Amino acid sequence: MMDKSRLNRIIRDIKNFIELEKESGLDEFMLKGVTKPKQASGLDTGGVARDRKTVLDELRTQAQECRECPLCKSRRNLVFGSGDPGARLMFVGEAPGLEEDIKGEPFVGKAGALLTKIIEAIGLKREDVYIANCLKCRPPKNRDPLPSEVIACREFLRQQVDIIRPKVICCLGKFSAQTLLMSEESISRLRGRFYDFEGTKLMPTFHPAYLLRNPSEKRHVWEDMKKIRDYLSNHQENQ
Numbered sequence: 364m365m366d367k368s369r370l371n372r373i374i375r376d377i378k379n380f381i382e383l384e385k386e387s388g389l390d391e392f393m394l395k396g397v398t399k400p401k402q403a404s405g406l407d408t409g410g411v412a413r414d415r416k417t418v419l420d421e422l423r424t425q426a427q428e429c430r431e432c433p434l435c436k437s438r439r440n441l442v443f444g445s446g447d448p449g450a451r452l453m454f455v456g457e458a459p460g461l462e463e464d465i466k467g468e469p470f471v472g473k474a475g476a477l478l479t480k481i482i483e484a485i486g487l488k489r490e491d492v493y494i495a496n497c498l499k500c501r502p503p504k505n506r507d508p509l510p511s512e513v514i515a516c517r518e519f520l521r522q523q524v525d526i527i528r529p530k531v532i533c534c535l536g537k538f539s540a541q542t543l544l545m546s547e548e549s550i551s552r553l554r555g556r557f558y559d560f561e562g563t564k565l566m567p568t569f570h571p572a573y574l575l576r577n578p579s580e581k582r583h584v585w586e587d588m589k590k591i592r593d594y595l596s597n598h599q600e601n602q
């Protein structure tokens with residue numbers, strides 16, 4: 364039997380999907396069933412402890428085979444995520460861009476280099492954290508993700524969080540923060556405070572690509588990152 368919290372999550376997703384479709388000007392909904400990825404987060408399935416990397420790799424394979432939205436046809440490479448499967452800090456961006464699509468890695472190029480500097484500024488290395496996006500396949504011409512694509516892909520991100528069990532999720536940019544928090548607030552209003560994402564602390568901040576265009580905003584990101592650093596250093600207990 365499906366547990367109540369899972370059912371509530373599904374209901375919330377459907378309501379959100381319909382709201383987003385209405386905002387997009389659509390009056391009719393084509394309710395194509397979204398096949399959820401198999402629950403890959405069975406770290407202790409059958410009483411056998413399985414390491415996070417193995418379970419994450421299984422989920423990556425499912426994403427590789429995913430045909431739930433049309434982006435699977437236009438992408439070059441799946442951009443599933445990278446980093447430490449047991450990371451205490453997880454970054455979540457919007458969707459792969461051109462360079463990510465070519466390399467199959469999230470946050471490469473100039474924005475990726477800036478993200479690496481941001482990570483290092485709080486005393487971590489890039490390989491210490493985990494980096495993923497809301498969407499695993501690139502939208503053509505870097506257009507905004509469609510609500511149907513967000514809904515179709517959401518379970519992959521949710522399962523990544525379940526497997527990695529980070530202490531803190533840092534949302535990079537408006538899209539990621541609004542998607543995970545189901546909010547319509549601007550990133551300027553959302554950033555700088557901790558929220559709850561299904562039991563995990565979540566801090567929204569500006570996207571590195573935005574900082575490249577608006578370097579004066581870096582000081583805000585530094586403030587947000589210091590809060591993350593302090594939270595992590597005050598919660599050192601083992602996962």
Ligand code: SF4
Pocket residue numbers: 426429430431432433434435498499500512515516519
């Ligand atoms: S974006 Fe997500 S839902 Fe769409 S095809 Fe890729 S993995 Fe599947």
